[in-house]
Amino acid sequence: MAERERKRKRAAEEWERRKRGRKREKERQVGWASDPVEALGEDVMGRVMEFLDARSVARCTAVSCAWRGVAADNRLWAPMCTELMAGKAHIPRLTSIRTGSKLSTYSMVIMDGKRSRITKEDLCDHAWEYRFTIAAPDYWRNLDPSWKHTGPPMRRYFHPDGYHSADPHDAVWGGHECTYTVITSFVDDGQIREHYVRINRWPPMKVSRKDDWSWELSNHLYRYNSIPDSHRKGCTGPLFPVW
Numbered sequence: 001m002a003e004r005e006r007k008r009k010r011a012a013e014e015w016e017r018r019k020r021g022r023k024r025e026k027e028r029q030v031g032w033a034s035d036p037v038e039a040l041g042e043d044v045m046g047r048v049m050e051f052l053d054a055r056s057v058a059r060c061t062a063v064s065c066a067w068r069g070v071a072a073d074n075r076l077w078a079p080m081c082t083e084l085m086a087g088k089a090h091i092p093r094l095t096s097i098r099t100g101s102k103l104s105t106y107s108m109v110i111m112d113g114k115r116s117r118i119t120k121e122d123l124c125d126h127a128w129e130y131r132f133t134i135a136a137p138d139y140w141r142n143l144d145p146s147w148k149h150t151g152p153p154m155r156r157y158f159h160p161d162g163y164h165s166a167d168p169h170d171a172v173w174g175g176h177e178c179t180y181t182v183i184t185s186f187v188d189d190g191q192i193r194e195h196y197v198r199i200n201r202w203p204p205m206k207v208s209r210k211d212d213w214s215w216e217l218s219n220h221l222y223r224y225n226s227i228p229d230s231h232r233k234g235c236t237g238p239l240f241p242v243w
Helices: 001-030 036-040 042-049 054-060 066-070 075-083 101-113 119-127 140-145
Strands: 127-133 155-157 163-166 181-186 192-199 205-209 215-218 222-226
Touching: 001 215, 036 042, 036 066, 042 066, 042 075, 054 066, 054 101, 075 101, 119 155, 119 181
Parallel strands: none
Antiparallel strands: 127 155, 127 222, 155 163, 181 192, 192 205, 205 215, 215 222
């Protein structure tokens, strides 16, 4: 009985040995058909992924643990982050989070660039160009240097304490107390129902986002446009994601 058990065990071990041998032989003969990371090595696969777009590289992270180790490498994503933010008006502050990987930074920046909900940090971090629209009274437009082409647009500033100000000697600014509010309401499923910025009791300004990640606040009388400041140290906007 014991002899029969030993023979069965030796047969099983021999079968496993031959199976591993056939697998190694197959990998040597048709290495192109095996896992590319094992066949080519991580360095070569990393070089190959440098030619892929960001979406394709991100998909590679879901193939296997070995693929994720290559596709999530900061050396791949650092230049992609730089390319993504080139030419943008504002660079999100969340890019300054040092503990995150470049892959997570890229993902959060993409989401932030699509964000249409403005925060107090966005308002206060930027200087704003202020212009009247064609619907504004002639008297107002005549005070606007951008309408008369006699100077640059007027500027406005939002402050964390809720105060709203202008440059000294601004022809339109009356020097009176001026405050702002950001209003956001939601429906049951978490979707934004209404979102606007209001100065004193003037008509609400709808919020919109441009392709270069700049902001515009506008109503039928005037509009605000955030001034590009991608060079600003520390970046701008909220530190944590806001959707």
